[in-house]
Amino acid sequence: MPLISSYVSTSLDEQKKETLKTEFGKIITTIPGKTEKSLMLTFQDNISTYFRGDQTDCSYLEVKLFGSADKEYKAQLVEKLTACVASNCNIPSENIYITVSEIFDWSSNGQLLEKK
Template identity: 30%
Template sequence: MPFIISRVNFPLSDEQETALKAGLGQAISLVPGKSEASLMLGFEDSYHLYLNGENSLPMAYITVAVFSNRCHRGYGQLSAAISQLFHRVLDIDPARIFINYEDIPAWSVADRTFDDKRNGAE
């Protein structure tokens, strides 16, 4: 289950959030074996972000957490797609879009736990 949480330092309109949701749903398929069918998204707007001591320009900090992808396959393509999406929809300069990847070795839902066991997981 991938999880993408986006933080931006200005308010998002419903239309912008919908466009980001759709674009991220498509982009996650750049990671082999991942799809919108299992993607969870979160959006935090008007977040207090500062870059070089300033917060007057639009910026984004995006965390992408992916289960069982130790080799980080598809991350380069996903980064490009996310940057292009946030630039197109929100007019954020790609130099102010930061993407952090987190590996998820285990997760649970509905009393069921998934573990990549780090043996043969990619």
């Protein structure tokens, strides 16, 4: 199960959230074995952000992957996510930061899941 948590300084109305949801669902398939069907998303918008000492528009995304992925796929993932956020949230790509974490201990329904 992948999780993408988005923190953006701009406003996201329901239509923008729906657009990002759809685009992120397509982009997650960049990672082999990952699909929109198991993707969880969170959106936090209108966050007051300061960058390089000034208040400015920027974004931070956290991507958590259950299991591992080759670096080449993660590089493609962050490139596509950056382009998507830049175009849909009007945030310059140089102000978009993303972390990708591989998680091996994940639970659902009170049970620790095993990566197969």
